Amino acid sequence: AQRVTQPxxxxxxxxxxxxxxxxxxxxxxxxxxxxxxxxxxxxxxxLLRHISRESIKGFTADLNKGETSFHLKKPFAQEEDSAMxxxxxSGKAAGNKLTFGGGTRxxxxx
Amino acid sequence: xAGVTQFPSHSVIEKGQTVTLRCDPISGHDxxxxxxxxxxxxxxxxxxxxxxxxxxxSGMPNNxxxxxxxxxxxxxxxxxxxxxxxxxxxxxxxxxxxxxxEQFFGPGTRLTVL
Numbered sequence: 010a011q012r013v014t015q016p017x018x019x020x021x022x023x024x025x026x027x028x029x030x031x032x033x034x035x036x037x038x039x040x041x042x043x044x045x046x047x048x049x050x051x052x053x054x055x056l057l058r059h060i061s062r063e064s065i066k067g068f069t070a071d072l073n074k075g076e077t078s079f080h081l082k083k084p085f086a087q088e089e090d091s092a093m094x095x096x097x098x099s100g101k102a103a104g105n106k107l108t109f110g111g112g113t114r115x116x117x118x119x
Numbered sequence: 120x121a122g123v124t125q126f127p128s129h130s131v132i133e134k135g136q137t138v139t140l141r142c143d144p145i146s147g148h149d150x151x152x153x154x155x156x157x158x159x160x161x162x163x164x165x166x167x168x169x170x171x172x173x174x175x176x177s178g179m180p181n182n183x184x185x186x187x188x189x190x191x192x193x194x195x196x197x198x199x200x201x202x203x204x205x206x207x208x209x210x211x212x213x214x215x216x217x218x219x220x221e222q223f224f225g226p227g228t229r230l231t232v233l
Contacts, residue, residue, distance in 0.1 A: 013161075041220055052122070053210065053224040095162065104175045105220055106152060107212075109162040 011036045013098050015110035020079055022086050023118050030081040030113045032070075032096030042079040043107070045095045053095070056081075066090070086117045121145070123225035125211050131231045137199040140228045142211030150174075150214040151194050152222060153186060157207035165209075168194060175184070201232045 012035045022028050034040060042059040057065045059072040059079060070081045079096060096110040125145045132138050137158040144151045153165040165184070166176040170191035179186070184204070188194040198205055208229050 043220075045224075052226045055221050058220070099220060104167050105150070105214070105222075106164040106167055106175060106178075107154070107162075107222060108164065109154075111161045 011040070011098055011100070011108045013096050013108050013110035015094075015096055018111065019114045019116065021118065022114045024062075024088055025085050027082070028086040028090070028115060028116065028117075030094050030096070032079045033070055033089045034079065034096075035058055035078050035099050036077075036098055036100060038100050038102050040098050040100050041098070041105075042070070043097045044068070044070055044079075044081050045097055047062065047093045047095070049092070056094070074090050086115075088117045088119060090091050091117045123211055123213050123223050125209075125225040126230060128226065129229045129231075131233065132201055133233050134203055135200045137197065138201055138230060140196045140198075140209055140230070142194045142196070142225060144211070144213030145215075145223055148213035148215050148223075149191070150216065150222075151188060152212045152214075153194070153196055154210040154212065155205075155207050156210070157204070158195050160207075162210065165196075198230075203232050206230055206232045 014033045044056040045053050046056045047053045068083045095112045097107045099105045099107050126141045151168040154162050156162045164178040168188040169172045171188050185197045208227045210227045211225040214222045
């Protein structure tokens, strides 16, 4: 069975501080990992995906298959990064349905 | 280009009543997914359409839930009869194909069953 775990429900950091959101997964096969973000009063949207290996809005995430992790990092958090972040997993074997973690609320204080 | 739309945005009904949620995917997207988030829980997959066919309905909680996708365009999700535990936010998402994996989400329908 596929499973995604986000251990932190809430992360509170000051503006300019680094932020790291943890994500661990279990999946039999080759997973596709994603980070989705939901800003206040907006819809869920894709932030980044591991196969793109790119940085979006200063965020990066590296897939570590040995540790089955896909942690999201940003070296200098901004107030506009305050949002709900969801780690998600999918795979062709599962018809590309997304399995979500419980989400981490990030609050960036001025 | 219009994104995924869902109707209604909110619905408040009494236990035992029927509610129908609608999702209009992005034009040309063959894949349509329904998810829901109940209070305090994670977002969970309900089912997946490819065009008008149900590809995977393993996440449907029970036979009170019926999903259809007429002509491979919009989709409806009917709950009949609604129970208290059905309260939550129902999301619809669409994707172009199974190679381009990004799913585009609608704003969700918040369902409250009293």
